[in-house]
Amino acid sequence: MTGLALLIPLALGCGMMGLAAFFWAMRSGQYDDLDGAAMRLLADGEED
Numbered sequence: 001m002t003g004l005a006l007l008i009p010l011a012l013g014c015g016m017m018g019l020a021a022f023f024w025a026m027r028s029g030q031y032d033d034l035d036g037a038a039m040r041l042l043a044d045g046e047e048d
Contacts, residue, residue, distance in 0.1 A: 025031065
């Protein structure tokens, strides 16, 4: 029973940290240009 008392708050804390990291990534613009990164990967790097 003491294990649950320790693990439940620990799991909730890990979930909150993951959620905070997700919202931080959204606010910092990580998901703004999803196609641009894929296209830059395929480009050879030389401009015309």
